[in-house]
Ligand SMILES: Cc1cc2nc3c(=O)[nH]c(=O)nc-3n(C[C@H](O)[C@H](O)[C@H](O)COP(=O)(O)OP(=O)(O)OC[C@H]3O[C@@H](n4cnc5c(N)ncnc54)[C@H](O)[C@@H]3O)c2cc1C
Ligand SMILES: *[C@@H]1O[C@H](CO)[C@@H](O)[C@H](O)[C@H]1NC(C)=O
Ligand SMILES: *[C@@H]1O[C@H](CO)[C@@H](O)[C@H](O)[C@H]1NC(C)=O
């Protein structure tokens with residue numbers, strides 16, 4: 001465990017070194033955070049070693065199943081498949097085991113600047129993120145044992161019943177809500193109080209799910225105001241999703257629960273599970289002619305290895321890297337593969353569908369009492385560490401500032417079903433000004449100059465923000481390889497706000513209007529909640545608060561909430577966008593499946609970690625059925 005004195009010392013040095021910075025935009029914080037995490041990593045014992053029961057790695061090792069990637073989906077698969085004692089499983093992960101500092105919920109934002117992130121950015125395009133640094137958006141993806149669940153914000157959300165029913169209706173039997181619901185319960189170890197719906201939660205599974213017990217007074221006031229505005233108080237993982245709620249998280253005892261700590265750590269002594277970290281798969285090996293996958297090539301410590309799969313290769317490398325690996329292996333759009341010089345094995349629309357959840361951080365409120373989270377004092381105050389370490393409670397357990405969620409159904413989208421929210425309002429018990437522009441603004445690639453206009457004058461003041469997030473964007477992006485080099489980052493073209501009907505923009509504006517309406521109710525007005533009317537740089541020529549102003553603001557400062565889906569879309573052969581079938585088998589290739597968020601066919605009414613876990617659970621059952629053990 002972390003030594004409190006040491007942690008405080010390091011944070012104090014960090015804070016002091018930021019005091020009067022005039023530093024290079026891109027590099028400084030990255031280096032600082034990386035070295036901080038490295039120092040803490042060195043000084044803290046990682047007690048959960050993964051033993052290697054078979055000695056050194058040899059070339060041409062043979063296994064029954066090879067799983068590529070240890071994110072939520074891959075870790076569940078490794079766990080469930082290795083329940084079969086006679087199956088030998090190899091789990092290959094490009095990243096390494098994460099150090100315990102990653103378990104402190106409040107610090108999650110800083111992890112984006114650590115070695116546990118692949119560090120991708122979107123390609124510059126017209127019409128969105130025009131005011132971001134270089135016109136590009138940060139697209140973090142986890143690179144660690146446990147995948148993105150090691151760096152994510154820990155929001156636990158299953159999604160809407162209608163999401164899964166739609167997947168099934170699109171030609172994917174076995175994915176209806178009725179089919180999927182049992183997986184939520186199998187995995188869950190719930191400790192939530194006050195509002196859980198009977199029959200919707202369970203104790204005793206691998207995945208810890210908890211409330212955050214520490215809440216700012218602003219969060220209580222906001223949740224009350226939302227109810228005054230007519231939003232029902234709900235368990236959004238229960239009977240219905242529309243309403244307002246405090247956040248449910250993948251944490252336990254105040255600490256992050258990752259795919260590694262939940263699904264791998266408890267089974268690390270299984271002798272039939274081989275876990276290799278620092279091992280990046282560069283190619284799936286496919287027999288020409290028969291189109292049968294039989295193994296993988298991977299690189300570990302600069303050395304190339306080959307591993308053979310007697311039964312199947314399962315690609316669980318996440319929404320960006322699974323499509324990348326398929327394309328590197330010759331499975332993808334024919335023209336594109338030829339363009340980058342990769343021999344085509346199977347022409348499939350890999351990477352041609354990319355949905356994501358846009359999020360907007362340009363709405364700020366002030367209040368007239370000390371009711372918001374005080375991030376700076378929390379980080380510098382020894383007591384918060386003592387409370388955290390001794391009791392797993394206190395402000396360090398707040399997940400990066402996110403405290404409450406409202407699920408609304410605007411009248412803009414064509415989702416007429418009242419059970420299906422189209423916008424989420426994410427309440428943050430503070431604003432980007434809390435850290436003086438050191439870290440939070442960089443998550444959204446907001447330039448220092450923009451920060452200085454909008455947030456700097458608010459430093460030291462009582463502020464909070466509510467971020468609207470669009471659940472079901474109509475705009476569709478795509479991704480491509482940069483080159484045939486597996487170590488080159490792919491290119492991501494998000495196409496936000498490109499739908500010709502203009503629905504995505506209007507839907508977001510409807511979300512902004514609802515935030516403004518909620519804040520007008522007495523529970524928030526008691527604290528004089530007032531919108532900050534400093535125009536977003538670049539939008540000064542519009543009347544503040546007009547629809548045209550917000551459209552400009554959205555296009556200028558939009559960010560991603562890291563929920564990319566659809567890049568290896570699941571669907572029947574007739575579906576021109578489909579890459580895998582409903583049993584997750586790659587169309588036209590034998591013994592090769594994809595199982596992770598990339599198969600999700602539509603933007604989901606959730607943050608995607610829980611959907612990723614259930615894709616792993618469902619995938620494991622499908623594999624067991626197909627090999628006759630279930
Ligand atoms: C910063 C951030 C915050 C988020 N916050 C939330 C949140 O609060 N709530 C929520 O529900 N969701 C959140 N998400 C999304 C959620 O974490 C992901 O959707 C989920 O982890 C996806 O799981 P996965 O199994 O599909 O893939 P991933 O978690 O992406 O895991 C894929 C793994 O495969 C490895 N890999 C990739 N390529 C290779 C290769 N070639 N060889 C070997 N290994 C490889 C990667 O290193 C990685 O470990 C967040 C994501 C990020 C990045
Ligand atoms: C920062 O600047 C202030 C005044 O501008 C000065 O008093 C202070 O000592 C400086 N701090 C550091 C760490 O340089
Ligand atoms: C459940 O959470 C409460 C705090 O809300 C805590 O006191 C209790 O110890 C937790 N129980 C378990 C089993 O973790």
Ligand SMILES: *[C@@H]1O[C@H](CO)[C@@H](O)[C@H](O)[C@H]1NC(C)=O
Pocket residue numbers: 266269270271
């Ligand atoms: C692994 O450890 C658990 C206890 O953590 C024990 O019950 C189990 O028998 C062990 N299995 C093997 C294969 O050693």
Ligand SMILES: *[C@@H]1O[C@H](CO)[C@@H](O)[C@H](O)[C@H]1NC(C)=O
Pocket residue numbers: 411412
């Ligand atoms: C949608 O709601 C807004 C405000 O609530 C209202 O002004 C607008 O007329 C409504 N539009 C439709 C098409 O009902």
Ligand SMILES: *[C@@H]1O[C@H](CO)[C@@H](O)[C@H](O)[C@H]1NC(C)=O
Pocket residue numbers: 368369525526527528
């Ligand atoms: C905050 O503002 C509200 C509404 O204007 C007012 O009623 C309240 O007295 C103010 N509180 C303080 C501490 O100024």
